[in-house]
Amino acid sequence: MVPNFMICYLVSCFDCSALVQLTMADNGSVNDDTTNQNSEIIKTESAPIDELSREIQETLSVSQRHKFWETQPVGQFKDLRDTSLPEGPIEPPTPLSEVKQEPYNLPNLYEWVTCDMNSEETCLEVYNLLSNNYVEDDENMFRFNYSKEFLQWALHPPGYFKTWHIGVRVKSSKKLVAFITGIPAKIRVQNEIITMAEVNFLCVHKKLRSKRLAPVMIKEVTRRVHLENIWQAAYTAGVVLPTPITSCQYWHRSLNPKKLIDVGFSRLGPRMTMSRTMKLYKLPDSPLTPGFRKMELRDVPSVTRLLKTYLLEFVVAPDFDEMDVEHWIVPKEGVVDSFVVESQETHEVTDFCSFYSLPSSILGHPNHSNLKAAYSYYNVATKTPLIQLMNDALIVAKQMDFDVFNALDVMHNEGFLKELKFGPGDGKLHYYLYNYRIKSMLRSSELGLVLL
Ligand SMILES: *[C@@H]1O[C@H](CO)[C@@H](O)[C@H](O)[C@H]1NC(C)=O
Numbered sequence: 001m002v003p004n005f006m007i008c009y010l011v012s013c014f015d016c017s018a019l020v021q022l023t024m025a026d027n028g029s030v031n032d033d034t035t036n037q038n039s040e041i042i043k044t045e046s047a048p049i050d051e052l053s054r055e056i057q058e059t060l061s062v063s064q065r066h067k068f069w070e071t072q073p074v075g076q077f078k079d080l081r082d083t084s085l086p087e088g089p090i091e092p093p094t095p096l097s098e099v100k101q102e103p104y105n106l107p108n109l110y111e112w113v114t115c116d117m118n119s120e121e122t123c124l125e126v127y128n129l130l131s132n133n134y135v136e137d138d139e140n141m142f143r144f145n146y147s148k149e150f151l152q153w154a155l156h157p158p159g160y161f162k163t164w165h166i167g168v169r170v171k172s173s174k175k176l177v178a179f180i181t182g183i184p185a186k187i188r189v190q191n192e193i194i195t196m197a198e199v200n201f202l203c204v205h206k207k208l209r210s211k212r213l214a215p216v217m218i219k220e221v222t223r224r225v226h227l228e229n230i231w232q233a234a235y236t237a238g239v240v241l242p243t244p245i246t247s248c249q250y251w252h253r254s255l256n257p258k259k260l261i262d263v264g265f266s267r268l269g270p271r272m273t274m275s276r277t278m279k280l281y282k283l284p285d286s287p288l289t290p291g292f293r294k295m296e297l298r299d300v301p302s303v304t305r306l307l308k309t310y311l312l313e314f315v316v317a318p319d320f321d322e323m324d325v326e327h328w329i330v331p332k333e334g335v336v337d338s339f340v341v342e343s344q345e346t347h348e349v350t351d352f353c354s355f356y357s358l359p360s361s362i363l364g365h366p367n368h369s370n371l372k373a374a375y376s377y378y379n380v381a382t383k384t385p386l387i388q389l390m391n392d393a394l395i396v397a398k399q400m401d402f403d404v405f406n407a408l409d410v411m412h413n414e415g416f417l418k419e420l421k422f423g424p425g426d427g428k429l430h431y432y433l434y435n436y437r438i439k440s441m442l443r444s445s446e447l448g449l450v451l452l
């Protein structure tokens, strides 16, 4: 019934495959072109983790690569079954005075800059770099087209560090050719709340991909994170590295099936016609739940309470306060949308749902240039059934002209995906913690964290 989605569309995977490259190339003797090996690895996705581990060890023909990871403060495959290892930081913080004070060296023609994303001019340069050079699907049919407003939102949470928005320019022309960012986030692992960095938007201009900029950029952002006395990070990748805390799958719900099929995002199911497919995905014109309305600033306290309680159910989840909710959840046009259900009797907010807007450019198609995608963010249902709440989310996303609604199988999402006609994507998204060991891998439903 559900068409097969052809693309392996892994959010934030480029940044992290570059993370592999970074760390690999940390040692000059190691080849940094690991992408192909890793896409082989991904084919083993259904294998249990120790089988994966063995296959990975076998795939790593370059022994230094293996050695390299053994030197990093990340969970190791060989330790996966060793439950005697303590949970928590793998390495203690080093004294701040021992953190390297000067930036890492770049190749001679390039220089570091700190990007002031509040400057329209700089933000436009970053936008242009990303919209032309950032993540594409495997078949180069789509490329993320994060909007300027989205970037400003994503990079300016409460307590952000401007110095973590790092660019690389060509010295002579000042052209921006690479970018990487970190933002601070309080993330709870079991009962410990840890301030971490979330690293994202690593992008190197296509023409400079062979110049080994990515590794030094990741080292530089790590150094700047350490300078703020922060020693842990959370990140995602489309490839298997030592060692995921969990592996998730993307699911896609067609809102505009004709366009998705026309542009090659999905294909017509067997024995399906276009008109039957359009009927299958048809949604009501307006939300069905009484009291379902757009979230407003005045809802921040109740949404924070709902979210805090809900996120305690998960092993790894952000620790949001009202300031975080005001930043991350209150609707921002064209960036993030949130809806609450307000009880008709008590006027209490009992449920909410949210999604962010991350369009992609459609490459080389004669009739369509922009794919409008909504991504499920945080959803909490206490009175309204989750399926009904998310059906209303689909309805409003359709009203807003999104073509597709994407969701990971994290939190309680498995409870609505099949029922609401989401189809599984063919890629995985792996979550990692840097310098923090957890005792055993989580199920994706035990994860309460969505990274942009
Ligand atoms: C890099 O690798 C070489 C060869 O394996 C080794 O001798 C050297 O110590 C390594 N350097 C660092 C900084 O790890």
Ligand SMILES: *[C@@H]1O[C@H](CO)[C@@H](O)[C@H](O)[C@H]1NC(C)=O
Pocket (backbone or CB within 6 Å): 262, 366, 367
């Ligand atoms: C683009 O639109 C034209 C006119 O509607 C149609 O004939 C053509 O098949 C479309 N091209 C693609 C690749 O969908």
Ligand SMILES: *[C@@H]1O[C@H](CO)[C@@H](O)[C@H](O)[C@H]1NC(C)=O
Pocket (backbone or CB within 6 Å): 131, 145, 146, 147, 148, 359, 360, 361, 362, 369, 370, 371
């Ligand atoms: C990318 O998004 C911008 C708005 O942020 C839009 O103006 C532009 O047309 C989009 N690019 C493509 C190729 O769709």
